[in-house]
Amino acid sequence: MASSTSLKIILGVANCGDVTRDTTVRYDSPEDVNTYLDAFYDRGGRQLDTARGYPPQAPGTSEERLGTVAAGKRFTIDTKVVLFVPGSHVAAKILESVDNSVELLKTPAINIEYLHFQTV
Secondary structure (H helix, E strand, O other): OOOOOOOOOOEEOOOEOOOOOOOOOOEOOHHHHHHHHHHHHHOOOOEEEOOOOOOOOOOOHHHHHHHHOOHHHOOEEEEEEEEOOOOOOOHHHHHHHHHHHHHHHOOOOOOOEEEEEOOO
16 A cells, blocks of 8 residues: 555646536635635645646636636646647647646646547
8 A cells, every 4th residue: 555655646626617607616716716725735735637628618717716816826737738629639739728728827837738638
């Protein structure tokens, strides 16, 4: 069994976003998002996982909510390029997605950028 010091726990934040566009969202307001992130932080969590396509019915609003609460100051953030249509995996589109993520997250850099395929 792995020791707790070698175990890395990453919080997925697909449930943060615009509740008016996606009913699966649980954390929308800055206060709600901070309460959620504070609970993770207080338990030793330091890494978040989001995506350009989170939440599914309100893409981009997870990154936007994280940026609004300056999550990048407390957490390492991983995100994903979501590939919806043919051609979205070309270098220019990936770089555009990375730039959009950095802007919405209001952080100078992201930790890991995953290529994420999702059908619509």
